Amino acid sequence: MPLEDAHVTALATELGDIVARPGDPAYTDALGRIFFPDAARRHPSCVVRPRDARDVSAVLRIAGRTGGRVTVRGGGLSSTCVEDGAVLLDLSAHLTGVDVRDEGRAVVVQGGCRVGAVLTALAPTGRVLPVGIVGHAGLGLATRGGVGYLTRSRGLTLDHLTAVELVTPDGRTHDLSSASQGEDADLWWAVRGCAPAFGVVTAATFRTVEQGPMWVERLVFGLDGTDGAAALAAYFAVAPQCPREVTMGAVLGYSELAPGTPLLLVYTACAEPGAVDAARALDDEVQAATSALLLHRSERSGRYLAGLPEFAPPGADGADPSPIPLPEPGEVRGGFYGKSVFTGPTLDDAVADQLLAALRDAPTRACRIDFQHTGGALGDVADDATAFHGRSGEWNIPLNAIWDSPDQREAAQNWARRTVRLLDDHTVGVYSVEVRPGFLETPDEIVAAYGANLPRLRRLQGLIDPAGVLAYPLAGAS
Ligand SMILES: Cc1cc2nc3c(=O)[nH]c(=O)nc-3n(C[C@H](O)[C@H](O)[C@H](O)COP(=O)(O)OP(=O)(O)OC[C@H]3O[C@@H](n4cnc5c(N)ncnc54)[C@H](O)[C@@H]3O)c2cc1C
Missing domain, CATH: 3.30.465.10 (Uridine Diphospho-n-acetylenolpyruvylglucosamine Reductase; domain 3)
Incomplete structure (x- = not known):
């Protein structure tokens, strides 16, 4: 009997109908609800939906005894929650209290x-x-x-x-x-x-x-003109001046607000009512520093998080963008490939030019570059105080390559790889949540994601999981 059958049989014998095999509706349903299409197309050996910590413990012990590997599904938004041939431990079915x-x-x-x-x-x-x-x-x-x-x-x-x-x-x-x-x-x-x-x-x-209601202001610039990158450069110059209570994020992408035009959304959010005037003045500063066409400017207050506008450029006529939908089983889905790095406050005119050129060069209009503004309290904790690394970041920059048709896959993935390299001189860390298993660059990204914390993590992993039951990528280039 092949190895995976041995652990599936053992799990089903001990745990009964919380174990779903390939072909069972619960198996198909669990995979269909995984966010990333590439991950949703993988073939775990079975899906187990634990009811409590005892079931979780049983799954890990049985997998360890029978040579199985286990991945864990929480919210299901990553590509590391499911692996071919491994048990998919789906916590989202019963453990949501x-x-x-x-x-x-x-x-x-x-x-x-x-x-x-x-x-x-x-x-x-x-x-x-x-x-x-x-x-x-x-x-x-x-x-x-x-x-x-x-x-x-x-x-x-x-x-x-x-x-x-x-x-x-x-x-x-x-x-x-x-x-x-x-x-x-x-x-x-x-x-x-x-x-x-x-x-x-x-x-x-x-x-x-x-936390009371948060104030959010959104500015959208059309970057069609020859000096389009000046708006992005102005944003790079102003954002680091924000007080801690103000965070100035941005998105470089496209929307139906101005079809075919590269857009810069500046999304300023303020956590303290007393800092709203300062936040608005900083937005004024970005606007004054560029001749790019201002297509939209609006402000509102709302409850964190559901009452705030989505972090995406508004649509046609300034309509609020819809929330990102979760997949339904059976849906026809395209593809997604992301990279995410932390950079220092050094982003400048040159990188603004290059990033705008990269967006124009993107293989699909769904591709986008996000700038999540960090700094401030992120750096109040030392890089070695927890396993998280990248605390000196002023920005977290997720690059999202998104496509519909399989023949766009290679171009989209290469676009993300090329674009992230443009940030090399400014990068202080890689965000581990976007490290995907199985790519040529994965080992180097793991090293960059955990930095000086990696040797301690690997030593501990050797003690805690010597048989490699948990299928989580931590092995990188030495
Ligand atoms: C649309 C979208 C928006 C995002 N926005 C942000 C953002 O604003 N900020 C940000 O920081 N990140 C963001 N992310 C990245 C996000 O942080 C990661 O995708 C994260 O992994 C999601 O966790 P999850 O539990 O939903 O995913 P999962 O895929 O279920 O889990 C991710 C990893 O954690 C493991 N895991 C999950 N639950 C447990 C558990 N209980 N015990 C042990 N291991 C567990 C899984 O095995 C997997 O390896 C976004 C991702 C997407 C797709």
Whole structure:
């Protein structure tokens, strides 16, 4: 009997109908709900939908005993949550509970919970957990980073973790926190930046922050003219001057607002009412510094995160862009390939020219370059205090190559590879959430993603997962 059949049979014998085999509706459904099309097309050996931490422990022990490998699906927004031939442990089926504690000062979530559900549960308390720009993400974001509109003022999502329940590949449960000692202290360090390499987080506790409505202003420039890049250069010059309460993100891309025209969206968000005038003045400064055509300028206040406009250029006639949809099983889907780097505050006129040229050269109009403004509180924590690396970043820059037809795949992937190289002189880190397994560049990206923390992570991985049960890429070029 082939190896994968042995572990599937053992899992089904011990765990019964929470195990779905290829061809079972639950198997097809679980894969159809994975966000990235390439990941959704993979063939795990089976899908297991655990009901509690005991099931998780059983899956890891059985896989270890029978030579199986395991990937974990939280929110399902990454390409590392599913692998050919490995067990797909789908936490999103049953482990989605959210428990608000201490009048909202803390929140305890189960391992398959989405951050949007956390914010909804916290809403009546006037408190929030700083997360990314979409509510769909799960603990893969919360344990590997978490960059969003509150990073500059409050830090990463993972900086708000206060305790984690982790099931390691030997099936043991560890309660981790700043009080942990010995090997558990190492694990507490590691789960804040690299949890998937060490176990399954079945519960996580976060401290929350008080947050009233946020103010957002959006400016959109058409970059058609010869000096189109000047608007981007002006943005690069002004954003680092923002106070911590103000974050000035941007998107370089296309929309129906001006079909065929490269656009720059400047998205300024303010966490404190007292800083709104300063934020507006900084937007004025960007506008004054460029002769690019201003196509749209509007402001509004709303509840974090659901009440804020999407981080994308407005559509036709300035219409709000729709939220990013989650896939439905059976949908015909194109492809997506991303890169994400942290850069210092040094982005300048030359790189603005090159990035605009790269956008014009993009193989599809869905390709875009995002500038998530970080700096501020991101750097309040030392790079070696947690496993997360890249704290000196002023920006996190996700590059998104998006295509519909398989024959655009190679051109789109090469576009992302070429474009990220334009940022080389400014790059201070690679964001681990966009490191994809199985590409030529993956080993080097792993080294850049964890920097000086990588040797400690690899040593610990050798102790915690010697048989390599968890299929999470941490092996890189030495
Ligand atoms: C549309 C979109 C928008 C995004 N926006 C942002 C953003 O604004 N800011 C930002 O920082 N990032 C953003 N990201 C990146 C996001 O942080 C990563 O995709 C992240 O991995 C999502 O986590 P997940 O749990 O949803 O995904 P999954 O694919 O389920 O998990 C990601 C990784 O974490 C592991 N994992 C998940 N849950 C657990 C658990 N409970 N225990 C152990 N391991 C687990 C998985 O095995 C996998 O390796 C975005 C991604 C997308 C697709």
